[in-house]
Amino acid sequence: xNSYICRILIALVWLVNGxxxxxxxxxxxxRLIVAxxxxxxxxxxxxTTIGVLEILMAIWVLTRxxxxxxxxxxxxxxxxxxxxxxxxxxxxxxxxRINIIIATFxxxxxxxxxxxxxxxxxxxx
Numbered sequence: 001x002n003s004y005i006c007r008i009l010i011a012l013v014w015l016v017n018g019x020x021x022x023x024x025x026x027x028x029x030x031r032l033i034v035a036x037x038x039x040x041x042x043x044x045x046x047x048t049t050i051g052v053l054e055i056l057m058a059i060w061v062l063t064r065x066x067x068x069x070x071x072x073x074x075x076x077x078x079x080x081x082x083x084x085x086x087x088x089x090x091x092x093x094x095x096x097r098i099n100i101i102i103a104t105f106x107x108x109x110x111x112x113x114x115x116x117x118x119x120x121x122x123x124x125x
Contacts, residue, residue: 006113013106018054022047029092036089039116071114075107082088 001109021027025047034050035043060070082103085093091100 003113006109007064010106010110010113011061014054014058014061014074018058019053022051022054027056028078033089033092036092039082055067067114071110074110078103078110094111 017030021030025031030051031043031047034047038046056072057074061074064070082100086097086100090097090099095102
């Protein structure tokens with residue numbers, strides 16, 4: 001897949017999850033997950049804050065500013081978030097504990113898109 005298209009798709013994942021699922025609260029399950037982990041009193045503010053940060057991540061992905069740092073940041077965030085959810089709130093996840101597999105594929109896509117040996121060799125041509 002073209003690196004540009006892949007980058008747009010990665011950014012769309014962050015944008016959709018941030019804007020639609022969290023900021024606009026179109027998927028209330030996200031707020032429930034935050035409430036269970038951080039407590040109900042912080043859930044709305046924390047969920048909105050996380051959503052805004054995810055929107056900013058989408059923008060960062062698209063700008064390609066310090067793209068390797070961006071990729072590493074994404075990988076760490078997705079891994080930590082999904083491990084916490086796997087342990088603490090598997091019943092609230094869309095696909096239960098299988099979500100960790102989907103997250104792993106997303107991490108691999110981010111990694112391959114940024115660090116792929118094939119990508120580096122095609123840039124040298």
